[in-house]
Structures are given as structure tokens and as C-alpha cells.
Amino acid sequence: MSNQHIYLDNNSTTLLDSRVLESMLPFMQHQYGNPTSRHLFGRAARQALDQAREQVAEACGAHPSQVVFTSSGTEANNFAIHGMASNNENAKQIAVSAIEHPAVTRPAFALRENGYRVAVIAADHFGNTDPLSLEVALEKPTSLVSVMLANNETGVIQDIAKLAEIAKSRGALFHTDAVQALGKIPLDFSTLGVNAMTVSSHKINGPQGAGALILDKRVDIKPLLHGGGQEKGLRSGTENVAAIVGFGAACALIKDELASREKITSQLRDTLNMGLKDLGATIFGDKAMRLPNTSFFAFNEIEGETLVMALDRKGFAVASGSACSSDSTEPSHVLMAMGISPDLARGAIRVSFGTNNTTEQLNAFLTVLQSEVQRLRQLTAVAV
Numbered sequence: 542m543s544n545q546h547i548y549l550d551n552n553s554t555t556l557l558d559s560r561v562l563e564s565m566l567p568f569m570q571h572q573y574g575n576p577t578s579r580h581l582f583g584r585a586a587r588q589a590l591d592q593a594r595e596q597v598a599e600a601c602g603a604h605p606s607q608v609v610f611t612s613s614g615t616e617a618n619n620f621a622i623h624g625m626a627s628n629n630e631n632a633k634q635i636a637v638s639a640i641e642h643p644a645v646t647r648p649a650f651a652l653r654e655n656g657y658r659v660a661v662i663a664a665d666h667f668g669n670t671d672p673l674s675l676e677v678a679l680e681k682p683t684s685l686v687s688v689m690l691a692n693n694e695t696g697v698i699q700d701i702a703k704l705a706e707i708a709k710s711r712g713a714l715f716h717t718d719a720v721q722a723l724g725k726i727p728l729d730f731s732t733l734g735v736n737a738m739t740v741s742s743h744k745i746n747g748p749q750g751a752g753a754l755i756l757d758k759r760v761d762i763k764p765l766l767h768g769g770g771q772e773k774g775l776r777s778g779t780e781n782v783a784a785i786v787g788f789g790a791a792c793a794l795i796k797d798e799l800a801s802r803e804k805i806t807s808q809l810r811d812t813l814n815m816g817l818k819d820l821g822a823t824i825f826g827d828k829a830m831r832l833p834n835t836s837f838f839a840f841n842e843i844e845g846e847t848l849v850m851a852l853d854r855k856g857f858a859v860a861s862g863s864a865c866s867s868d869s870t871e872p873s874h875v876l877m878a879m880g881i882s883p884d885l886a887r888g889a890i891r892v893s894f895g896t897n898n899t900t901e902q903l904n905a906f907l908t909v910l911q912s913e914v915q916r917l918r919q920l921t922a923v924a925v
């Protein structure tokens with residue numbers, strides 16, 4: 542990859558922080574013990590896991606005993622949905638918001654094979670999950686509600702405390718996917734009012750291949766993976782020690798750096814948005830509370846995929862819709878849920894900043910964006 546290429550896709554994954562890499566290296570070299578072994582090597586690995594558990598817990602406002610390590614955010618979401626859905630024999634419905642990541646909706650829909658009904662909670666035009674729609678869904682006995690904390694496409698932050706309160710009043714458990722929230726906004730499991738919360742390492746400058754479900758221990762949850770009984774029997778399989786150590790180290794950085802990250806990325810995002818408005822773009826969810834680093838927008842009559850490829854050729858990496866489903870040409874399900882027209886939604890592009898992005902990079906991006914938008918508009922005009 543060219544050194545000149547500029548990465549503006551930090552909601553997909555992030556650069557591994559060099560301090561995080563440093564913390565991982567011993568566990569990829571000479572410290573190779575299995576944490577379940579009783580000998581010196583094993584005990585050292587166990588100690589490293591314990592430390593990472595404390596670091597992850599602190600960044601999430603949780604107790605270390607509430608952290609269950611997984612291989613990814615996807616696994617943690619699957620674990621929550623499959624593991625918690627059967628907590629109430631008499632409630633064969635689960636409810637998920639219309640804007641969830643597929644790592645929540647797919648396991649939810651898979652449960653239909655086990656006789657579950659899935660209620661989809663509507664979103665409003667601004668990208669917020671509608672509490673009234675949740676209330677309507679909960680008229681049927683519901684075992685579990687899952688609504689994400691911050692949307693990966695629009696960046697819109699959901700009112701989880703309010704939604705969780707509604708679910709609780711109807712006896713349903715509540716899970717939130719906080720993969721995009723951790724490291725970008727303050728996060729406090731202890732006061733959020735949810736029973737389970739998903740986080741992932743590679744969205745916060747940690748390594749890929751580590752995630753966690755933060756879990757209220759009073760909740761009855763069934764494991765997805767059975768075997769050696771790791772993670773107190775909740776997630777069998779030898780832990781990915783190096784990745785988990787890196788996850789912990791990345792979490793430890795959040796405490797001191799969250800405010801500066803919010804400041805750096807929101808300044809870049811606000812400047813981008815001003816430039817986008819000058820170019821006539823529609824910015825989705827810009828009237829709602831959003832993550833500081835994310836802008837999701839479209840230009841009339843320009844295909845998002847086409848613009849992403851054109852920008853890539855000019856040295857800028859951005860996403861069209863959600864990166865996790867970018868091989869699909871369907872308009873974003875999040876924008877559909879917000880009532881955006883399919884034509885405009887097909888133009889959607891996401892820029893998500895990280896702290897390593899600079900004003901110079903942004904200025905260069907805006908210049909190229911302007912010329913590419915003009916060029917593509919001319920092509921469209923000729924084609925018509």
C-alpha cells in the first residue's frame with residue numbers, strides 16, 4: 542500500500558497503536574504459556590489476562606468479573622443474542638432495532654428456526670430508535686431487546702438508558718452493541734441500565750481478533766462454545782492472549798486520551814461537514830447526537846460505490862455504507878429505516894476519522910472530493 546494513501550475509514554478498523562503493539566510483542570514471542578496451565582508460563586499468561594480484564598472493565602465502567610473475552614464484536618453479539626434469548630420460556634420474541642449491525646440482526650433472525658419471533662423496532666428520520674415502536678413491540682412477551690449504542694454508519698448515538706428502562710419495565714433483558722461507542726464517547730456499563738454490552742478491540746487502535754461481552758452476572762446466559770471451560774465456562778477455547786493483552790492496553794489509553802480524541806476528530810468532522818454543505822451534499826443524521834468522528838453523506842445522482850472507487854484511485858480510503866456489507870449494492874438498511882429515498886441512499890459515503898488524521902489530509906481530501914464530484918456529475922449529465 543502506498544504511504545501516500547490516506548485512511549479515512551476508522552469505523553471499519555483502526556491503526557494498531559505502537560504502544561499497544563509493544564505490550565503484545567512478548568506474548569507473540571517468548572511468553573507463550575496457556576493461561577489454564579499451572580506452571581510458570583501458564584501463570585504469567587493468566588496474570589496478563591487478568592490485567593487486560595481490569596483494563597477493559599475500567600474503560601467500560603464495569604467490574605473485571607463482568608468481562609467475558611471473545612474473538613470479536615461479532616462473536617460477543619452472537620453470544621448475547623443466542624445466549625440470552627432463552628432466559629424466559631414464556632417469551633418467544635426478541636426485539637432488535639432496524640439500524641443494527643448484521644452481527645446482531647443475523648443471529649436474531651437465525652433464532653426463528655428455534656421458534657422465536659423477531660420484532661424490528663423502527664427508527665426516525667434522524668437515525669434515532671423510536672421508543673414508541675419499542676413499546677408496541679413489547680406488547681408481546683419479549684425475552685431480549687438489542688439496540689446499539691452508536692450506529693456504525695451514521696454515528697447517531699441512541700438513548701439506551703431510556704430504551705433499556707422501557708424494556709426492563711416489561712421484564713425483557715437488554716443488550717447493547719457498543720462497538721462503535723468505546724473509545725469515542727464516555728461509556729459506563731454500571732449506569733447504562735443494560736444487562737449486556739458488546740465491545741471490540743480493533744475499533745480502538747487495538748488488534749483484530751479480540752472482543753468482549755460485558756455481562757450482568759445475574760443474567761442467565763448460555764455459552765455459544767463448549768469445551769475446556771475458559772472464561773468461567775462462558776466461552777471455551779484457549780484465549781488469544783496477545784490480542785487480549787493488546788485489547789487491554791488499547792483500553793488503558795482511553796482514560797487519558799478520550800477527551801483529546803473527541804476534540805481532534807470532531808474538529809476534523811465539523812470542517813468536513815462545512816465543506817460538504819458547500820458542495821451540496823446531504824449529511825445523514827446531522828440533527829442527532831452523533832459520534833465525534835463520523836460523517837455519512839451523499840451527493841444526488843452520484844453512486845456511492847463509484848465515488849468510493851474514484852477517491853481510492855486518488856489515494857483516499859473511505860467507505861460506502863457499512864464496510865461490513867460493502868459487497869452488496871443494496872442501499873444501506875440504516876438509511877432505509879430512516880426513510881431516505883433509495884436513490885439518495887445509494888450515493889452514501891462514510892468518512893470516519895481517527896486521531897492520526899490531520900487537517901492537511903482533510904484539506905487534500907476536500908479538494909479531491911470536489912473535483913471528483915464535478916467530474917462524475919459531468920459524466921452523469923452526458924449519460925442522460
Ligand SMILES: Cc1ncc(COP(=O)(O)O)c(C=O)c1O
Pocket residue numbers: 552553613614615616618642644689691692693718720721741742743751752865
Ligand atoms: C456496530 C458494530 N457491531 C459489531 C461489529 C463487528 O465487530 P468485529 O469486527 O469485532 O466482529 C462492527 C464492525 O464493524 C460494528 O460496527
